[in-house]
Amino acid sequence: MKILYLDTSSSFLYSGVVINNKLEASIKKEFGKTLSIYTLTEIKKMFSSIKMSLNDIDKIIVVNGPGSFTGIRIAITIAKTIAWSLRKKISTISSLDAMALSTTGYDYIIPYIDAKRDYGYFGVYDKNNNTILPNKYIPLSFLKNYIKEIKNYIVVTNDNIDISNKINYDPDILNIVNHYALKENINAHLVNPNYLKLTEAEENNDKRN
Amino acid sequence: MIKVKDTYILGIESSCDETSCAIVKNGVEEIATVILSQIDIHANYGGVVPEIASRHHVQNITIVIEQCLKKANMEMAMIDAIAVTYGPGLVGSLLIGIEAAKTLSYVYNKPLIPVHHIAGHIYANNLEKPMCFPLLALVISGGHTDLIYMDKHLSFKKLGSTLDDAVGECYDKIARVLDLPYPGGPSIDQMAKKGENIYALPIPMNDNSYNFSFSGLKSAVINLVNNEKKHGKEINKDNIACSFQETVIATINKKVRNALANYPVNYFIIAGGVAANQGIRNNLQFLCKEKKINYNFPKLKYCTDNATMIAAAGYFLFQDKRFGDLTLNSKSTINLD
Structure with a gap:
C-alpha cells in the first residue's frame, strides 16, 4: 500500500510517502506563517523526487488537530480535495496521537501543544500507546500538577513551556503511518478538523446564555 | 468555418461567509453555480465571525465543487482553468478556497487563475451580455x-x-x-x-x-x-x-x-x-x-458574493495568461489597479 502522510497542525510541515512499510520520502520543515504558501510545492517536489504522481497513492493519512486552527485547515483542505478528486481512501489522526507514537522508552508519554494564555492541548499515553487520558484542552497548571503524581514520564512539545522532562517533537512518520495504515476510511467530504476548542465568539455566546 | 473552442472556467469563492463554486462558459454564460451561505450562522453574532466562517468553509468546500460539477453535468477534465478569489477578504476564509483551487490545479494539471474579489464583482456585469x-x-x-x-x-x-x-x-x-x-x-x-x-x-x-x-x-x-x-x-x-x-x-x-x-x-x-x-x-x-x-x-443573485463572477473575470485573465502557481497566498488587502 502507498500512503501519503500530511500534518500542518503546527508551524511545521511534516509529510511523507510510505510504500509497503518503507519511508520513501519525507519533509520536516518549519514554515511558520508561510505554510499556506509552501505546503503544496513541497509535496509536489517530494513526489517528483521519488518519481511518483499523486495518483499513484492508495491512501492519505492527515492530521486533523488539535493545534493551530489555520494550520490544521491547510492540510485538511489539501487532503480532502485530493481524496475527493482522485477518489483516494482517507483517514484522520490526532496530532497528539502522532506525537505519542513518535516517542518510546517511558511509562507515560504526554504530548502537549501550547494554545496561548497558559492553556494547551494534551493527552496521556502509556508505553504501548494506549490512551490513559483522552485529548483535551487544559490549563498548563493542570499538566504541571498531573506530572507531580507520576514517574518515568516525558512531555513531548515543540513549544517553549517551563516544564521538567520534556523533549522536542520529531515525528516518526513510518511508525505513525504503519500504526494507522488500516484505520477506517471516511468519506472525503466528512474529513474535518477537530479543534477541541470552540471559537471565542461561541464561548462568549455560551457564557451569555 | 472554423469553430472556436469554448472555454470553461471553474471559479471558487470563499472570501467572506459564502462558500461557492461555479462554471462559466466564455466569460459570459453561467453553466452552474452552487453557493452555501453562512448568513444565518453569523446573524447570531451580529456580523461575520472570521474563525467561524473559516470553519464552515473547510466543511463545505469539496461539497460545493462536487455539487457544481454535478449540476453542470461536467467533469474536471472538461474544465480549462481554475479561478479563485485570492483577496481582499478574510485571510482564513480565503485560504480554504485557495488551497482547494491550488490542489485541483496540481491534481488535474490545469492553469490556476488568481482573481481579485472586486474584479469579480465588476465582471458579474459581463454575465449575460458583454x-x-x-x-x-x-x-x-x-x-x-x-x-x-x-x-x-x-x-x-x-x-x-x-x-x-x-x-x-x-x-x-x-x-x-x-x-x-x-x-x-x-x-x-x-x-x-x-x-x-x-x-x-x-x-x-x-x-x-x-x-x-x-x-x-x-x-x-x-x-x-x-x-x-x-x-x-x-x-x-x-x-x-x-x-x-x-x-x-x-x-x-x-x-x-x-x-x-x-x-x-x-x-x-x-x-x-x-x-x-x-x-x-x-x-x-x-x-x-x-x-x-x-x-x-x-441580477440580484450576482450582487452578493458568488463564484460565478469569479469564473467570469477568470475567463479574461485566462485569455491574458495571467496565471498563478502553487505558492499563491491570500491577501487580506490588495489594490485592484
Whole structure:
C-alpha cells in the first residue's frame, strides 16, 4: 500500500510517502506563517523526487488537530480535495496521537501543544500507546500538577513551556503511518478538523446564555 | 468555418461567509453555480465571525465543487482553468478556497487563475451580455465603495474611494442601532420605502472629488436616534431608514455625476452586495437615462458574493495568461489597479 502522510497542525510541515512499510520520502520543515504558501510545492517536489504522481497513492493519512486552527485547515483542505478528486481512501489522526507514537522508552508519554494564555492541548499515553487520558484542552497548571503524581514520564512539545522532562517533537512518520495504515476510511467530504476548542465568539455566546 | 473552442472556467469563492463554486462558459454564460451561505450562522453574532466562517468553509468546500460539477453535468477534465478569489477578504476564509483551487490545479494539471474579489464583482456585469468600454463602475459593498474607470478589459483605474467606512458597513451599523437583523441593508431598503425623508442629515463629502465618507453620516444617525430616545420621543424607524438611505443616495448620485462629467463613458455599471439595494438602483437608473448612457445592473443573485463572477473575470485573465502557481497566498488587502 502507498500512503501519503500530511500534518500542518503546527508551524511545521511534516509529510511523507510510505510504500509497503518503507519511508520513501519525507519533509520536516518549519514554515511558520508561510505554510499556506509552501505546503503544496513541497509535496509536489517530494513526489517528483521519488518519481511518483499523486495518483499513484492508495491512501492519505492527515492530521486533523488539535493545534493551530489555520494550520490544521491547510492540510485538511489539501487532503480532502485530493481524496475527493482522485477518489483516494482517507483517514484522520490526532496530532497528539502522532506525537505519542513518535516517542518510546517511558511509562507515560504526554504530548502537549501550547494554545496561548497558559492553556494547551494534551493527552496521556502509556508505553504501548494506549490512551490513559483522552485529548483535551487544559490549563498548563493542570499538566504541571498531573506530572507531580507520576514517574518515568516525558512531555513531548515543540513549544517553549517551563516544564521538567520534556523533549522536542520529531515525528516518526513510518511508525505513525504503519500504526494507522488500516484505520477506517471516511468519506472525503466528512474529513474535518477537530479543534477541541470552540471559537471565542461561541464561548462568549455560551457564557451569555 | 472554423469553430472556436469554448472555454470553461471553474471559479471558487470563499472570501467572506459564502462558500461557492461555479462554471462559466466564455466569460459570459453561467453553466452552474452552487453557493452555501453562512448568513444565518453569523446573524447570531451580529456580523461575520472570521474563525467561524473559516470553519464552515473547510466543511463545505469539496461539497460545493462536487455539487457544481454535478449540476453542470461536467467533469474536471472538461474544465480549462481554475479561478479563485485570492483577496481582499478574510485571510482564513480565503485560504480554504485557495488551497482547494491550488490542489485541483496540481491534481488535474490545469492553469490556476488568481482573481481579485472586486474584479469579480465588476465582471458579474459581463454575465449575460458583454460589457462595453470605456465604462464607469461603482462598487458598493460591505468592504468597498469605489468609483472605477475601465477603458478596456482588466484595466482598472480607481478614481475615488471611501476614506473611512464602506457603504455596506454603514448600513449594518445603522441597522444595529435600529435593532434590525444582520445584514442590515435589505431591511433598511424595505423600511425606507415606507418612511419619509424628514430628518435633514448632512450629505458627506459634498465636494467635487470622487471620494466618499460614511463615518460622519453614521455618527449623525446614531446621535439622532440617541437624542430622540433621550427626549422620550418615539422613533419612527421607517423615517430614519428613509432619511439615511436618501442621504446615501444623494452622496452616491453626486459622486457618479462628478465622475461622468470628467470621464465621458458609454457604459455605466454597479457591483457589490449593496448594488442589490432597490433605492440606489432606481436612482442610478434614472441618472443614466438623464445622461443618456447605457447601463447594466447585475441580477440580484450576482450582487452578493458568488463564484460565478469569479469564473467570469477568470475567463479574461485566462485569455491574458495571467496565471498563478502553487505558492499563491491570500491577501487580506490588495489594490485592484
